[in-house]
Amino acid sequence: MTEPIVADATTASTALGATDAIAPDDRSAGALTAADRAYAATKESIIRGDLASGALLSEAVIAGELGISRTPVHEAFLRLAAEGLLTLESRRGAVVRPLSPSEADDVLEMREAVEAACAARIIASDRVDEVLPTLRSLLEEQRAAVAADDLDRFIAADDGLHAAVVAGARNPVASQFATLLHDRQQRMRNLLIRVKAGQMAAAFDEHAALVAAIEARDAGEYAAVLRRHVDRNRGVL
Amino acid sequence: MTEPIVADATTASTALGATDAIAPDDRSAGALTAADRAYAATKESIIRGDLASGALLSEAVIAGELGISRTPVHEAFLRLAAEGLLTLESRRGAVVRPLSPSEADDVLEMREAVEAACAARIIASDRVDEVLPTLRSLLEEQRAAVAADDLDRFIAADDGLHAAVVAGARNPVASQFATLLHDRQQRMRNLLIRVKAGQMAAAFDEHAALVAAIEARDAGEYAAVLRRHVDRNRGVL
DNA sequence: ACTCTACCCCTTGCATGCAAGCTTGCGCGC
DNA sequence: GCGCGCAAGCTTGCATGCAAGGGGTAGAGT
Numbered sequence: 001m002t003e004p005i006v007a008d009a010t011t012a013s014t015a016l017g018a019t020d021a022i023a024p025d026d027r028s029a030g031a032l033t034a035a036d037r038a039y040a041a042t043k044e045s046i047i048r049g050d051l052a053s054g055a056l057l058s059e060a061v062i063a064g065e066l067g068i069s070r071t072p073v074h075e076a077f078l079r080l081a082a083e084g085l086l087t088l089e090s091r092r093g094a095v096v097r098p099l100s101p102s103e104a105d106d107v108l109e110m111r112e113a114v115e116a117a118c119a120a121r122i123i124a125s126d127r128v129d130e131v132l133p134t135l136r137s138l139l140e141e142q143r144a145a146v147a148a149d150d151l152d153r154f155i156a157a158d159d160g161l162h163a164a165v166v167a168g169a170r171n172p173v174a175s176q177f178a179t180l181l182h183d184r185q186q187r188m189r190n191l192l193i194r195v196k197a198g199q200m201a202a203a204f205d206e207h208a209a210l211v212a213a214i215e216a217r218d219a220g221e222y223a224a225v226l227r228r229h230v231d232r233n234r235g236v237l
Numbered sequence: 238m239t240e241p242i243v244a245d246a247t248t249a250s251t252a253l254g255a256t257d258a259i260a261p262d263d264r265s266a267g268a269l270t271a272a273d274r275a276y277a278a279t280k281e282s283i284i285r286g287d288l289a290s291g292a293l294l295s296e297a298v299i300a301g302e303l304g305i306s307r308t309p310v311h312e313a314f315l316r317l318a319a320e321g322l323l324t325l326e327s328r329r330g331a332v333v334r335p336l337s338p339s340e341a342d343d344v345l346e347m348r349e350a351v352e353a354a355c356a357a358r359i360i361a362s363d364r365v366d367e368v369l370p371t372l373r374s375l376l377e378e379q380r381a382a383v384a385a386d387d388l389d390r391f392i393a394a395d396d397g398l399h400a401a402v403v404a405g406a407r408n409p410v411a412s413q414f415a416t417l418l419h420d421r422q423q424r425m426r427n428l429l430i431r432v433k434a435g436q437m438a439a440a441f442d443e444h445a446a447l448v449a450a451i452e453a454r455d456a457g458e459y460a461a462v463l464r465r466h467v468d469r470n471r472g473v474l
Numbered sequence: 475a476c477t478c479t480a481c482c483c484c485t486t487g488c489a490t491g492c493a494a495g496c497t498t499g500c501g502c503g504c
Numbered sequence: 505g506c507g508c509g510c511a512a513g514c515t516t517g518c519a520t521g522c523a524a525g526g527g528g529t530a531g532a533g534t
Contacts (some may be wrong), residue, residue, distance in 0.1 A: 034488065058515065069489045071308070074516080078312055082319060082411070089518045091495045106410040109354055173321070173343040177414060189473035272519065295485065306519045311486080327523050328486045478533080487527080494516075504507080 012213035035072035038062060039079050046085050046096055047187040053098035083180055085187070104188050105234060112230045115162060117176075118169035119210075119226075120219040125235045133210045138164060142207060146200050154200050157191075161207055165214075166226055202232065272309035275299060276316050283322050283333055284424040290335035322424070341398055341425050342471060348418045349467045352399060355406035355415075356447075356463075357456040365451055368405035372448045375401060379444060391437050393425075398444055402451075409415050439469065 032040075042062060045051045059073040066073070077094050080086040086094045122131055138161040145154035159182065166178040206229040212223035242285075279299060282288045296310040296412035303310070314331050317323040323331045358366055375398040382391035396419065403415040443466040 056515095060515080070516090071488055073491090075312060075315055078315065079319065082316065082412075087515090089496095091514095092497080103409075106408045109358065109408060110351070110410050110414065112352035113350045114347070117346055121346065171343045171346060172340075173347050173418070177322075177347065181410070193529060297485085307486090308518055308520090325486090325525095328484090329527080330485060476534085478531105480529100480531085482525080482529090483527090487522105487524085487525100489520100491520080492518085494515100495521085496513105498511100498513085500509105500511090502507105502509085504505100 017023075033072065034066070034068040035075040037075045038066055038068065038076035041066060042073075043080060043083075043085065043183070046080070047183060047190060049187070049190045051096045053096050054190070055092040055096045057096065058093050072083055084184060099188060099191065101185075103184075107181050107184050107188070108230050108234055110177070110224055111185065112160075114174050114177050115165055115180065116219075116223040118166045118171065118174050118224055119214060119222040121169045121171065121216045122165070122214065123219045123222075127168060127170075128217060131164060132211075132215060134164045134168075135161060135214065138205075139207060139211055142204050146204050149200075151200065158203065158207070159186075161210075166212075199232075203229070204231070239245070267274060270309065271305040275303055275305065275310045275313035278303060279313055280317060280320075280420070281311075281312075282338040283317070284420060284427060286424070286427045287332045290428070292333045292334055293381045294333070295330050306359060318346065321421060327362065335427065336421075336425060340421075344418050344421045344425070345413070345467050345471055348399075349463055351411050351414050351418065351462040352402055353456075353463055355403045355408065355411050356451060356459040358406040358408065359402070359451065360456045360459075364407075365454060368401060369448075369452060371397060371401045371405075372451065376441075376448055379441050383441050386437075388437065391440075395440065395444070398447075402447075429456045436469075440466070443469070 017051065042057075051057065059070045059077060061071045062076075063073045077086055077088060081088045081094070085097055086202055087097050088094050115235075122128060138157050142154060142157040142161070145151075145157055163182070206225060209225045210222060210229070213219075213225055279288075279294075288294065296314060299313075300307045300310045309355045314323055314325060318325045322334055323402070325331050356433060359365060375394050379391055379394040379398070379461045382388075382394055401417065402418070403411055446462045447459060447466070450456075450462055
């Protein structure tokens, strides 16, 4: 029934560098493979903006920093390229994909499409009551964040709320897409402009309207509100 | 239940093989890397249904059949797993992901969402006149296919038509998603049931309605027709 | 006959070595 | 001074070798 609403497990790794000397066998720390660590670390660096757009990075360097060989790093780069975060140039290196304004539009548009479809399915399959408690709780969390003027907390709740809608649809394909899009959006958020605190109140109102639409079982209304919501974000970026 | 199709690895070898003896340097033949070839060959085998759901395949076998080493095959498997065609079981092997009816629903639903969003963007960005000629031409091609009772031709035009809508939106993210979904849908088509020829007429009418909706710049109508269209497909699967 | 255990084989995950290609910078000729 | 060519250094792409981890099976014990 209740799935873990976890916002994202992707940003749970340590940053790059800082690999203190040589760690010959850190597999004891967890079941993560070396490739996973390389993937998570590099992705984190890209999303957080530590790696500038257009930066040319090589497998050997990352491998050295993580104390692993080039092979798992190579695999990580392939994954990141598939996700649109890197561009692999054969025998030259991997460049951190510069993001264009149009790309921001593209990502937001897809996010809107996926989430609207998820909301529609929740409503159509009569699972509104399942997700509503989570949504309300996150909405309350957001209200508190607004009151406390805590932007990070607000963003966390924001991510959680949108993620909860997608998770509630129980569509693994949608979840995968949403995760992909979320990562890229987060990168844009970090890289371009941090959402101004003044936007919080408006965003909160829209979120409340979204939850209300779900509560009213009105998929069309949800889509319409979501459209406005995304459009406003578009303007900010 | 969809498991009686069981095929063993022997059928896989025939599908993948054809590595003419030893080709020490076939890079002269094309720019495709070994990893790409492994990816394409395996994906083809999965989509075409030559590899049965649940089949356990190993990197070494594929590598041997293609005359390459395990490394590029490993990368290919990673990509296929990311696309939802394989499931990697650590130190056991890669199983061809069995597809469940719910997965079919999931894929179709996302396809609907992506394509509707693309149509909406085409209309909103006033590019209807750009795509309309292509759509009309493909529609005509479909009409001919119906008349000739040529199912394969019909399907090709069907794919082309939906792809044209996505391409017309000029959203790379949407295009990527659509490609992913298309592959999976094609696999389902090949594996579960071949669409009956009698469905062609109805599908054609719906396609005509889709194009008409775009022509009328009515995104809502497009979404509605698309919904019916997908729903019918859902029933077929 | 049945069960439990231990072993062997097969599997992946990763490290390393080697070859090929692109870029770049330096030296040489003009 | 300026342009061109060559070579060196970087990069990836792939092959191979090694170790660790499951699974199945055969054998021993009851």
